[in-house]
Amino acid sequence: MDYLHRIQHVLKQLKSSTPEELRGALISLNTTMKDLKPFLKIDSHKPYYRKLLFQNDEVELLLMNWSDLSCxxxxxxxxxxxxxxxSGSTLNTVYRVDKGELPEAYFSRVEQKGSFFFAPRYGVHKMRAKEQELVTLHLYSPPIKEMIVYDLEACAACKVSDQCGAWWPEDQREKVKEWKLREQRVEKTNKLK
Structure with a gap:
């Protein structure tokens, strides 16, 4: 069975998509670089090239081939x-976000080839290639809609269209809504110490 048929066979069977079922489905795909080679392209102007491999009402499977840019x-x-x-390894940084404020880095961890890590609903993170040839596979439920991207230097956030990835949109059609954020207040930070 070729890889696209294997994806169809495994993912069409998902009835409810709990985190455990999603992880199990991803593991059962038994994906190798050889499976993904026909779909890989490079976009050196963006953090990654992404390819939608499967989507229905319940789940979507995305392939990402990373450049040397951070998302x-x-x-x-x-x-x-x-x-x-x-393939490769990634530095994954997770953020804390208080409503209306600039996200604050909470922790970073290197994820190596073969590892799986969870992206929770509304959880904010960023990734970058730690070494060349970073290739990642992403299984989400439901398919991603209303993703919010943050520009930390401009203190801004933007809800992006479904066609935009995890980068600040250059095309106005990719911006659904944009707003300014407040910087973390010093007195709030001091109280946490």
């Missing part, structure tokens, strides 16, 4: 899911 901090809207590192 922007972002959430996955109403979706949650698993990310599998197929």
């Amino acid at each position: 922007a901090p972002h959430d996955h809207g109403h979706s949650s899911g698993w990310i599998q590192v197929i």
Whole structure:
């Protein structure tokens, strides 16, 4: 069975998409670089090239081939899911976000080839290639809609269209809504110490 048929066979069977079922489905795909080679392209102007491999009302499976650029901090809207590192390694940074304020880095962790890590609903993170040839597979439920991307230097956030990835949109059609954020207040930071 070729890879696209394997995807269809495994993912069409998902009836409810709990985190455990999503991870199990991703594992059962048994994906290798050889499976993904026909779909890989490079976009050196963006953090990654993405290819939608499967989508229905319940789930979507995305392939990402990373450049040497970091993606922007972002959430996955109403979706949650698993990310599998197929090749290379990534530095994944998770952020804390208080409503209306600039996200603050909480922790970073290197994820190596073969690892799986969870992206919770409304959780904010960013990724970048730690070494060349980073390729990742992403399984989300439901398919991503209303993703929010953050520009930390401009203190801004933007809800992006479904066609935009985890970068600040250059095309006005990719911007659904944009707003300014407040910087973290010093007195709030001091209280946490």
